[in-house]
Amino acid sequence: MSVRQISVFLESRPGHLRRVLDAFEEAQVSVRGYSASDTGDYGIVRFIVDAPERALAVLRDMGAAARIGDVLCVRLNDEPGELARVMGVMADCGINVTYSYSLISTYIALSVEDIGRAEELLASEPVELVGQDALAAPLARNEGRRDA
Amino acid sequence: MTDMTVKGAALAAAAAGDFSELPIHNPSVECASRERIRAIQLAGLIEQVAWTYERVPWYRARMDEQGVSPADIRTLEDVRKLPFTDKSVLRDTFPYGLFAVSLDEVVELHASSGTTGKPIVVGYNAHDMDLWADCIMRLVQMAGVVPGDRAQMAFGYGMFTGGFGLHYGLQKLGCMMIPAGSGNTERHIAMIEDYGTTVLVATPSYALHMCEVGEQMGFDWKASTLRVGLFGGEPCPPGLKAEIEGRMHIVCTDNYGLTEVMGPGVSGECLASRDMQHIAEDHFLWEVVDPDTGEPVPDGEEGELVLTPLGKQAIPVLRYRTHDLTRVTCEPCACGRTHARMRKVRSRSDDMLIIRGTNVFPSQVEDVLAGIEGVAPHYRIVVDTARGLDRMTVHAELKPEAFSDSFQQMEALRRLVEERLKGVLLVGARVKLVEPGGIERTTGKARHVEDRRKPSA
Numbered sequence: 001m002s003v004r005q006i007s008v009f010l011e012s013r014p015g016h017l018r019r020v021l022d023a024f025e026e027a028q029v030s031v032r033g034y035s036a037s038d039t040g041d042y043g044i045v046r047f048i049v050d051a052p053e054r055a056l057a058v059l060r061d062m063g064a065a066a067r068i069g070d071v072l073c074v075r076l077n078d079e080p081g082e083l084a085r086v087m088g089v090m091a092d093c094g095i096n097v098t099y100s101y102s103l104i105s106t107y108i109a110l111s112v113e114d115i116g117r118a119e120e121l122l123a124s125e126p127v128e129l130v131g132q133d134a135l136a137a138p139l140a141r142n143e144g145r146r147d148a
Numbered sequence: 149m150t151d152m153t154v155k156g157a158a159l160a161a162a163a164a165g166d167f168s169e170l171p172i173h174n175p176s177v178e179c180a181s182r183e184r185i186r187a188i189q190l191a192g193l194i195e196q197v198a199w200t201y202e203r204v205p206w207y208r209a210r211m212d213e214q215g216v217s218p219a220d221i222r223t224l225e226d227v228r229k230l231p232f233t234d235k236s237v238l239r240d241t242f243p244y245g246l247f248a249v250s251l252d253e254v255v256e257l258h259a260s261s262g263t264t265g266k267p268i269v270v271g272y273n274a275h276d277m278d279l280w281a282d283c284i285m286r287l288v289q290m291a292g293v294v295p296g297d298r299a300q301m302a303f304g305y306g307m308f309t310g311g312f313g314l315h316y317g318l319q320k321l322g323c324m325m326i327p328a329g330s331g332n333t334e335r336h337i338a339m340i341e342d343y344g345t346t347v348l349v350a351t352p353s354y355a356l357h358m359c360e361v362g363e364q365m366g367f368d369w370k371a372s373t374l375r376v377g378l379f380g381g382e383p384c385p386p387g388l389k390a391e392i393e394g395r396m397h398i399v400c401t402d403n404y405g406l407t408e409v410m411g412p413g414v415s416g417e418c419l420a421s422r423d424m425q426h427i428a429e430d431h432f433l434w435e436v437v438d439p440d441t442g443e444p445v446p447d448g449e450e451g452e453l454v455l456t457p458l459g460k461q462a463i464p465v466l467r468y469r470t471h472d473l474t475r476v477t478c479e480p481c482a483c484g485r486t487h488a489r490m491r492k493v494r495s496r497s498d499d500m501l502i503i504r505g506t507n508v509f510p511s512q513v514e515d516v517l518a519g520i521e522g523v524a525p526h527y528r529i530v531v532d533t534a535r536g537l538d539r540m541t542v543h544a545e546l547k548p549e550a551f552s553d554s555f556q557q558m559e560a561l562r563r564l565v566e567e568r569l570k571g572v573l574l575v576g577a578r579v580k581l582v583e584p585g586g587i588e589r590t591t592g593k594a595r596h597v598e599d600r601r602k603p604s605a
Contacts, residue, residue, distance in 0.1 A: 069553055
């Protein structure tokens with residue numbers, strides 16, 4: 001079980017990330033998590049969204065340099081020591097996490113070299129992997145936020 | 149010719165090395181013997197110098213100062229006795245100081261973009277317009293354009309010589325003009341489809357932009373009626389032309405010209421020698437000189453092109469310093485023409501940058517980028533100073549397909565460009581990768597260089 005990740009090449013200049021987000025909004029793509037990292041001149045912004053194929057099409061239409069790939073997605077319990085516990089499991093299984101970032105609430109995305117192998121290794125571990133479907137649902141239902 | 153779909157029998161034959169089916173506008177002049185060409189030039193020069201001396205006080209004063217009179221012009225080599233004309237002369241005599249005819253006789257004015265100070269303004273009488281159209285009719289036929297072609301103009305009209313210059317010549321040849329003008333790319337593409345356009349007149353960078361927009365719109369270039377691209381307004385590197393030919397499925401040529409001596413049409417590319425351009429030698433006497441000394445360089449060697457229009461009446465400039473570097477050959481050409489060929493201008497002597505004491509030409513940067521898979525052949529060079537030293541930064545456009553979700557790979561690409569540049573330029577340049585489409589595509593002269601250094605005192 002894994003989720004799709006969209007990566008896009010962006011110059012580090014005001015308005016460039018906004019242009020992408022505006023296009024997502026217009027296409028009704030909802031961002032469920034993202035990470036923006038840079039080298040000073042340019043950056044790679046990674047998105048996890050509810051409709052990855054549509055998001056990719058939007059970016060390609062804009063002429064942007066964009067790719068789609070897969071990352072693991074793990075749901076954490078919101079309690080002290082949980083992140084350390086999950087990363088400990090990764091370490092014990094010998095899975096190298098090349099980068100990781102958090103999504104809505106207590107989901108974290110993890111890029112690993114071999115997703116299939118990681119999934120096998122994690123199957124018997126106390127780690128809750130989630131798929132794309134889990135991310136489409138509104139936060140309130142999963143986390144019990146009590147507004148309206 | 150590059151790998152592409154060639155549309156039309158004449159172009160297909162040319163692609164296979166047979167140029168006999170391509171039209172030659174005026175074979176008695178364009179295919180004349182070298183002796184006859186020189187005779188035409190000498191007669192033209194003698195007449196031109198007399199015309200200029202009699203009618204333009206500025207030239208008469210210079211020639212008197214130098215002790216040269218029209219009677220001293222007896223051979224083509226005698227042109228060296230005449231004063232040079234630099235761009236500054238046209239600027240200083242703005243607007244009508246160099247005109248040789250009454251303004252009542254002038255039928256059209258054009259002006260150069262004028263990047264510094266006042267523009268350069270030039271005028272044409274009816275005779276000049278005919279001469280200009282003659283030059284244009286030659287070069288468009290070199291690319292296989294024939295009467296009945298439908299030519300869509302993507303140059304801006306306005307004061308720039310490119311728009312009307314090509315327009316009149318193509319129309320006089322018998323083409324249907326579609327005067328769309330610059331900008332509104334989607335509309336251009338729709339017009340190609342609606343009107344069955346066969347010839348596109350554009351800057352190469354705008355043609356590439358049209359190509360990209362068309363691809364995004366799902367326009368089928370291969371199936372379209374378009375078969376010829378006529379480029380001008382900026383130098384067209386071979387890599388860029390090949391890319392446009394391959395993607396738009398057209399044959400493209402570019403021509404050379406400058407407002408000060410006429411406009412487009414001084415020389416044009418034929419399909420038999422694609423990195424060269426035939427000079428309209430009966431209309432222009434050329435010299436190639438050392439840019440520093442003004443002395444002629446040995447035959448066939450590179451130097452600055454100097455042009456004297458022959459028979460141009462309204463503004464008859466003598467020995468115009470183009471600042472364009474080229475070399476010229478008089479060897480016969482497989483297309484059948486005998487007029488001399490100049491190597492395409494890749495760099496102007498005044499485009500040259502001096503970076504920490506090393507000469508750098510923007511065309512070298514272009515060449516390096518064209519040779520690297522992951523980047524597009526568009527670039528911008530920014531020069532500034534850091535701690536008193538010149539610093540050059542090259543902005544290069546990432547190709548979408550070269551993007552990977554890995555900083556390591558992106559940095560490896562960036563460093564590869566830096567290393568290749570260093571190898572060719574012999575001076576280090578920082579490379580910045582920019583987004584696809586991030587370099588401005590221009591409809592006039594592409595602005596590739598931004599020099600932010602303070603001018604030295």
